[in-house]
Amino acid sequence: MKYPKGAKPGGQNAAGIRRRKDKEVRYGSRGMTLEKDLDFANSFYLEHGRAVIHKKPTPVQIVNVDYPSRNKAKISEAYFKVPSTSDYNGLYKGKYIDFEAKETRNETRFPFINIHEHQVQHMHQCYMHGGIVFIIIKFSLYDETYLLPFEKFLPYWERFLNDGRKSIRYTDIKEDSLSLKTGINPRIDYLAAVDEFYFENGE
Amino acid sequence: MKYPKGAKPGGQNAAGIRRRKDKEVRYGSRGMTLEKDLDFANSFYLEHGRAVIHKKPTPVQIVNVDYPSRNKAKISEAYFKVPSTSDYNGLYKGKYIDFEAKETRNETRFPFINIHEHQVQHMHQCYMHGGIVFIIIKFSLYDETYLLPFEKFLPYWERFLNDGRKSIRYTDIKEDSLSLKTGINPRIDYLAAVDEFYFENGE
Numbered sequence: 001m002k003y004p005k006g007a008k009p010g011g012q013n014a015a016g017i018r019r020r021k022d023k024e025v026r027y028g029s030r031g032m033t034l035e036k037d038l039d040f041a042n043s044f045y046l047e048h049g050r051a052v053i054h055k056k057p058t059p060v061q062i063v064n065v066d067y068p069s070r071n072k073a074k075i076s077e078a079y080f081k082v083p084s085t086s087d088y089n090g091l092y093k094g095k096y097i098d099f100e101a102k103e104t105r106n107e108t109r110f111p112f113i114n115i116h117e118h119q120v121q122h123m124h125q126c127y128m129h130g131g132i133v134f135i136i137i138k139f140s141l142y143d144e145t146y147l148l149p150f151e152k153f154l155p156y157w158e159r160f161l162n163d164g165r166k167s168i169r170y171t172d173i174k175e176d177s178l179s180l181k182t183g184i185n186p187r188i189d190y191l192a193a194v195d196e197f198y199f200e201n202g203e
Numbered sequence: 204m205k206y207p208k209g210a211k212p213g214g215q216n217a218a219g220i221r222r223r224k225d226k227e228v229r230y231g232s233r234g235m236t237l238e239k240d241l242d243f244a245n246s247f248y249l250e251h252g253r254a255v256i257h258k259k260p261t262p263v264q265i266v267n268v269d270y271p272s273r274n275k276a277k278i279s280e281a282y283f284k285v286p287s288t289s290d291y292n293g294l295y296k297g298k299y300i301d302f303e304a305k306e307t308r309n310e311t312r313f314p315f316i317n318i319h320e321h322q323v324q325h326m327h328q329c330y331m332h333g334g335i336v337f338i339i340i341k342f343s344l345y346d347e348t349y350l351l352p353f354e355k356f357l358p359y360w361e362r363f364l365n366d367g368r369k370s371i372r373y374t375d376i377k378e379d380s381l382s383l384k385t386g387i388n389p390r391i392d393y394l395a396a397v398d399e400f401y402f403e404n405g406e
Binding site: 046049051052054056057058059060062073074075076077078079080081084085089090091092093094095096098122125126128129130131 | 249252255261278281292293295298301329
């Protein structure tokens, strides 16, 4: 195996690698992505009959399909499409639930990069029709995850449309969101926060 | 332009094509697929603020992505995945709605081909959690479309699991379903049938 100069594992001169490891430990990142945590939580909820919530497939524009054999279809040309809805939706306690999940490595703010206007419109429509709608935001350098109810997010989005401010400050997220505690099974139990915010009176 | 022998458009000898045309007229097929009709209905409902219902993207397993230029990603190898949920879901009158749509050219029965066990499990879970769940079935040779509530579909599915009977008779579909009238705007107004079956008392 070839290592870059001075980067042999366990070697005395592996400063580059060591530094990166230290950084990981310091910021508490476990190398688990938010998406995996949410997939895991959704499987857990489904198995335990608590909710039926799925991530939608990535929207893809299929241009060309080959049939190398009779029963096999191979997509040989396709492109990613801009999603027109949010990534997650489903059913919890008889209610429609809809959310988007975003991760940022930014330390001071949550930038609106990767949130498409179509997605926000979609969430707004769901909210207006009586759905439970929110955004899950992970600050990965802190390993902190927040659930921001759509009604709290909306003023920031409107400010962006009016004044062009493309982000929400970390401190504002902390103020307006529910903090998601990190557990074991599931690691991120976001429905606990949904209960707290949307079903206060134990409905 | 090259035409197959004896198939010139408008020609005296275009018997093959003529016959197909006659057949189309006789069975009343308009050449519109069910999926297009439902897409149209869903756009119509969304524009008029009546419901927020979307078709999910086709699930695809992406194996390889090329970057011919810096900002362009081309998927060069991918495969269709078996869907684990139904194709359509959303929100109507504050309720979670979930359905699958199938078209058949069969004249006497609706075969369970293309309905995956995972999808039925998913619909069952949604039903148990209080969602509005159904299957839209189109007999394309008759241009007739039916909405079969999940609770009416379930006994047929259980019969299939027990006795292996892989279809529902056309006459049974007629008996257990709501017939979807064909209109203009939208062509298939399936929410009218949802109102009739699920919101009888004008809720």
